[in-house]
Amino acid sequence: MEKCKARIDSVYNGSAVDGKGLRCVIFFTGCNMRCGFCHNPETWTEKGIEISLSDLVARIKRYKSYIKNGGVTLSGGEPFLQAHFCKELIKALHQENISVIIETNGLICDEELIELCDGIRLDIKNQEREVDKKVFDFLDACQAKDKFVTMTNVLVPTLNDTLEKLNALKSIKEKYSCIKEFKFLAFRKLCESKYARLNKPFPYEKYEEGTRADLDRAYDLLKF
Numbered sequence: 001m002e003k004c005k006a007r008i009d010s011v012y013n014g015s016a017v018d019g020k021g022l023r024c025v026i027f028f029t030g031c032n033m034r035c036g037f038c039h040n041p042e043t044w045t046e047k048g049i050e051i052s053l054s055d056l057v058a059r060i061k062r063y064k065s066y067i068k069n070g071g072v073t074l075s076g077g078e079p080f081l082q083a084h085f086c087k088e089l090i091k092a093l094h095q096e097n098i099s100v101i102i103e104t105n106g107l108i109c110d111e112e113l114i115e116l117c118d119g120i121r122l123d124i125k126n127q128e129r130e131v132d133k134k135v136f137d138f139l140d141a142c143q144a145k146d147k148f149v150t151m152t153n154v155l156v157p158t159l160n161d162t163l164e165k166l167n168a169l170k171s172i173k174e175k176y177s178c179i180k181e182f183k184f185l186a187f188r189k190l191c192e193s194k195y196a197r198l199n200k201p202f203p204y205e206k207y208e209e210g211t212r213a214d215l216d217r218a219y220d221l222l223k224f
């Protein structure tokens, strides 16, 4: 019986928004945060579908020609909670010349996993509180390994689009040269129906969705 197993919610093939090119996205279950704007509350459960390393690799290999200009994105949930599996998965996919990036909240700094992956998409959570200090340890490790980091931030109108919050983001970007890209993501409410299905209140119902103009204003203020 194969020992290396993960708990996932789903595998989505064909994402164009989770990194460069067309990508196969693995949504791991389990998360160490509960962001009020989360698009994937179905991944918060510790349960999920159990899948073995060999089954997942075989499944991804079927999409190989499709993702040849992109790769695989490990997402969730928080992939760093299943770091051992992620490391073995990346090693196996590298043998197939498939590149792998990880989407993370940056609260778990596993240096070996950072080293192994081909890039990080770090979403900075500053909506309701200051950026957690652990994120700086995470970025220190990315910097030491010169890892390509794309920093993202979900912009929620009236919540984290103040000059003070934007300047705090700017100082992070300026401090770390490993942050090669920065993207604001507009807050969206498409996930509302998921909360209803899970019988959970949607904590950010009261906020307006972010518009293109909101993003432009934020980029403009930061001169990114």
Ligand code: SF4
Binding pocket: 031, 032, 033, 034, 035, 037, 038, 039, 040, 041, 043, 076, 077, 078, 105
């Ligand atoms: S870290 Fe990501 S998956 Fe976890 S609650 Fe926040 S947005 Fe959702």
